[in-house]
Amino acid sequence: MDWGALHTILGGVNKHSTSIGKIWLTVLFIFRIMILVVAAERVWGDEQDDFICNTLQPGCKNVCYDHFFPISHIRLWALQLIFVSTPALLVAMHVAYRRHEKKRQFRKGDQKCEYKDIEEIRRQRFRIEGSLWWTYTSSIFFRLIFEAVFMYAFYFMYDGFRMPRLMKCSAWPCPNTVDCFVSRPTEKTVFTIFMIAVSSICILLNVAELCYLLTKFFLRRSKKAGNPKHHPNHENKEETKQNEMNELISDSCQNTVIGFSS
């Protein structure tokens, strides 16, 4: 059990996302989760063992480490990734609920239902409109909030994004002000800046997706207001076919992403 399980859940949401949403998901998995598992965890692996204080006083190192690192970078990132991925679950639940309703309609033999069998309902990709639009937009909004909150928490807790080489500690039971040395400070700074940069890219992608959805919404409304006689069903089916083709292309690109294992 590892991040691969999250990949499976979110992969399902991928089908119903916009193109920007798909890019966001790829960036999340390749540049954040994969980097975290493959590289960052090793860099922070020996953080307490190699945190050395210039004193023989037992307990001083523990207390100083706890004082300077109330919560480790790596754990904060893991929490950030989990919280940021969670709003996509809202979309997944909404889609599952819609599918369930369509299956119920199909089973009742409703005339309005245009599907030939249950498999088609299972494979169908829903357009982002109506209540699904609201769920999708709120999920992007929550994602933005979580990203911003975690970035601020990082900045606030560690006084910036730089890892110092030396920290001066005078917490009890250290006998006086003691020099404590952090292990691999430069490597940690590099990874911290990398993660912050990718976080910022994800924030920009989310903002772009939000603007795109809002623009589409207002355009659709003005189109409907200006042209009440168009035929939605015909347009839907053609667009759905085109979307399915685009989705097949993007899925085949997605499948070249290596599976994660820890």
Added chain:
Amino acid sequence: MSWGFLRDLLSGVNKYSTGVGRIWVAVVFVFRLLVYIAAAENIWKYEHDEFECNIRQPGCENVCFDHFFPISHIRLWALQLIMVSTPSLLVVFHVAYRENREKRHNQKLYRNPGEIDGGLLCTYLISLILKTGFEIVFLVLFYKLYNGFKVPHLVKCDVRPCPNTVDCYISKPTEKMIFLCFLVATSCLCIVLNLSELSYLIFKYSIKCYLKRYIQKHQ
């Protein structure tokens, strides 16, 4: 055999749950299991090695660690996850029993073996009560064993063979406390979800029962 088994179990349970039940599965999966494996496990990994006492007496550290941590937080957390997910197996077994029965008698005995009614409703309600019970038991156990959910950075130990009262320092107490608070919060959220699902099901089926009797009476 690892946590993948629990993941498969939870996915299987998802099929026969109500809407609130599915939210519960998502919460357990993402906020408890994933956080445990991705973050919490590593915090407690070297807790014994990093537990340091201000004494050179051999054996004193071991004895003090054992005195203050009869069972490690992380092991209690893992046990809680397992115990809380297991009652859902009852529902899975009951549905499998129904499907088996239909196969044996070679006829359709139930409208839908996975639909929550009759005996399956009782099994589902029992599983909800058990889940809630286990959550509460473990929270109380945590509270009683560790005198609250706070992890002190220093504990004073005077167990033999320590020659006198010795200062012992726990590693990463703040981080451990943060994750314990997270555990308690998600536990409480799961209790609330279970109780709301319980009330929803009881309410729904009592209304159904009442309406049935009312219609029968008037016929």
